Amino acid sequence: PIAPDPRVEKEARTLNQAGNDVTLIGWDRTGKLPRRDKIQGISCIRLPIKAEYATGMLNLPQLLRWQWGLLIWLIIHRHEYDLIHACDFDTIIPALVCRAIWHKKVVYDIFDFYADHLRATPEWIKNAIRAVDLRCVSTADAVILADDSRWDQIRGSQPRRSTVIFNSPEDDQFTLQDGKSKYQTFTQRPQNSLLHIVYIGLLQLERGLFELIGVLRNHPRWSLALAGFGGDEAQILEQIQDIPNANWHGRISYLDALQLSSAADT
Numbered sequence: 001p002i003a004p005d006p007r008v009e010k011e012a013r014t015l016n017q018a019g020n021d022v023t024l025i026g027w028d029r030t031g032k033l034p035r036r037d038k039i040q041g042i043s044c045i046r047l048p049i050k051a052e053y054a055t056g057m058l059n060l061p062q063l064l065r066w067q068w069g070l071l072i073w074l075i076i077h078r079h080e081y082d083l084i085h086a087c088d089f090d091t092i093i094p095a096l097v098c099r100a101i102w103h104k105k106v107v108y109d110i111f112d113f114y115a116d117h118l119r120a121t122p123e124w125i126k127n128a129i130r131a132v133d134l135r136c137v138s139t140a141d142a143v144i145l146a147d148d149s150r151w152d153q154i155r156g157s158q159p160r161r162s163t164v165i166f167n168s169p170e171d172d173q174f175t176l177q178d179g180k181s182k183y184q185t186f187t188q189r190p191q192n193s194l195l196h197i198v199y200i201g202l203l204q205l206e207r208g209l210f211e212l213i214g215v216l217r218n219h220p221r222w223s224l225a226l227a228g229f230g231g232d233e234a235q236i237l238e239q240i241q242d243i244p245n246a247n248w249h250g251r252i253s254y255l256d257a258l259q260l261s262s263a264a265d266t
Contacts, residue, residue: 001026001027001028001029001030001033001046002024002026002039002044002046003026003028003033003046004253004254005026006167006254006257007087007111007146007167008024008026008087009039009040009042009254010167011085011109011165012024012039012040012042013040013042015085016041016042022042022043023042023043023044023045023080023081024039024042024043024044024045025044025045025046025047025070025073026044026045026046026047027046027047027049027051027066027070027090028046028047028048028049029049029050029051029052029062030048030050031048031049031050032048033046033048034046035047035048045073047066047069047070047073049062049065049066049069050062051063051066052231057118057120057121057125058120063090066090067090067091067093067094070091070094071094071097071098074094074095074097074098075098078098078102078104081104082104082105083104083105083106083107084098084099084104084105084106084107085107085109086106086107086108086109086140087109087111088109088110088111088112088114089110089113089114089129089133089136090114092106092108092133092136092140093132093136095108095140096136096139096140099139099140099141105141106139106140106141106142107140107141107142107143107144108136108137108140108142108143108144109143109144110137110143110144110145110146110150110153110154111146112146113133113150113153113154114129114133115127115129115130115133116153116206117204117206119205119206134154134156134157135157137154137157137158137159138157138158138159138160140159140160141160141161142159142160142161142162142163143159143160143161143162143163144162144163144164144165145162145163145164145165146164146165146166146167147164147166148164150164169258189223189263189265190223190245190247190263192221193221193222193223193245194219194221194222195219195221195222195223195265195266196222196223196224196225196263196264196265196266197212197216197222197223197224197225197264197265197266198224198225198226198260198261198263198264198266199212199224199225199226199227199228200226200227200228200252200257200260200261201228202228202229202230203228203229203230203231203232203233203236204230204231204232205232205235209226209232209236210236210239212224213236213239213240213243213246216243216245216246217243220244220245221245222245223245223246223247224240224243224245224246224247225247225249225260225263225264226240226246226247226248226249227248227249227250227251227252227257227260228251229250229251
């Protein structure tokens, strides 16, 4: 939903600073966010299509509605853009339709490889989605990966152009705004902690969080700061309720995420 999405926001800001006219389009799964917004001066449009996170094939009707809604928007506004920067599999197919019909340039930015994160989904469906995704990788004008470990995920495809862009913080992001931050107290590690771990991101089982919590139970002198949102949020919060060395911070801003991370050992 871009509320927030640090990688998307940094890419949009970089393109905008280079002289491009950028519009952000996001999927509001809650249906509660503003439909039109400004993010650091960049126009943001959200399509409100309610859906849950991490529900596998149960989310298919909502996913199809989102892709249809995105395609309709791209068709109606086709004279207003030249290039589509599609983030992840749930945006690439409408983008490639516009490429095929109106010859729009398409950059496919893969944050997470879709088939590897499906749950409660038969293996043959995962394989079919993987095949379609690899075809999309080969069809797009350029492909961006989040880190070097992702090359194995797109093995079998033939990208026209490809590169890796890390989701790295900008140098000035660690400067406190007005000398204050909600999480300024976390710029120092928690007292008596031998190892301070910080996780900020999507709260899903596939991220190894249950295993991390299990390790934390066996090491009471270690500490964990946890922030983010996702489909398994309730389960994860239930797991840490009785762990005094685990602290929950909910959904936080990008600046606060950097401040929280600055105190981490790992």
